[in-house]
Amino acid sequence: GENVEQHPSTLSVQEGDSAVIKCTYSDSASNYFPWYKQELGKRPQLIIDIRSNVGEKKDQRIAVTLNKTAKHFSLHITETQPEDSAVYFCAASSGAGSYQLTFGKGTKLSVIP
Amino acid sequence: DSGVTQTPKHLITATGQRVTLRCSPRSGDLSVYWYQQSLDQGLQFLIQYYNGEERAKGNILERFSAQQFPDLHSELNLSSLELGDSALYFCASSVNQGATGELFFGEGSRLTVL
DSSP: OOOEEEEOSEEEEETTSOEEEEEEESOTTOOEEEEEEEOTTSOOEEEEEEETTOSEEEETTEEEEEETTTTEEEEEEOSOOGGGOEEEEEEEEESGGGOEEEEOOOEEEEEEO | OOSOEEEOSEEEEOTTOOEEEEEEOOTTOOEEEEEEEOTTSOEEEEEEEETTEEEEEOSOOTTEEEEEOTTSOEEEEEOSOOGGGOEEEEEEEESSSSSSSOOEEOOOEEEEEO
16 A cells, blocks of 8 residues: 655744655555645644646645655745644555545644744 | 534543444535544544445554445444554545545544543
């Protein structure tokens, strides 16, 4: 089955700096790569996603890049703010019919004011 | 509010017992996913249903079972509970048959096994 590795597990940045979280996946047939943000005590929520036919996608301060050859994708957050502090999960959709969404173990991002 | 409803929100029980967690998906969503979230283990995929049929199975223990009913709500049954089953169990729903679109998560059911 699909295996998604996520690094780093924790990340601290100063407010205004950039944050980068990286993920690798094992199934070359995976075709959909979302990122979810989970604030403390809350449910995970989708913040951005990318499909296998696209190399990069941006949404304001958030961007995701995908390298299918290397089987890795990354989340970039620019001009970080305290409200960006949360756990971020990457995921990959795989399997016959792409029914299974496999998540990485998460990155706890702390933005220091 | 995601539109996904999970009950109960909290549950405390003893080892060896059986519990049932319930999930009502968003209106119009036919897919339901169950995930287990333990400390340091991220979101572990358990099982997925689409319109009443099982579509994918992850690392779900044999002591666990699930089903999706004709009204599309789903139940996750956990039996012969062990201490290690203590976790936050999330249900999510989506309109797509496959996991290639946004999943809408409920608030979760926190299970504590003593």
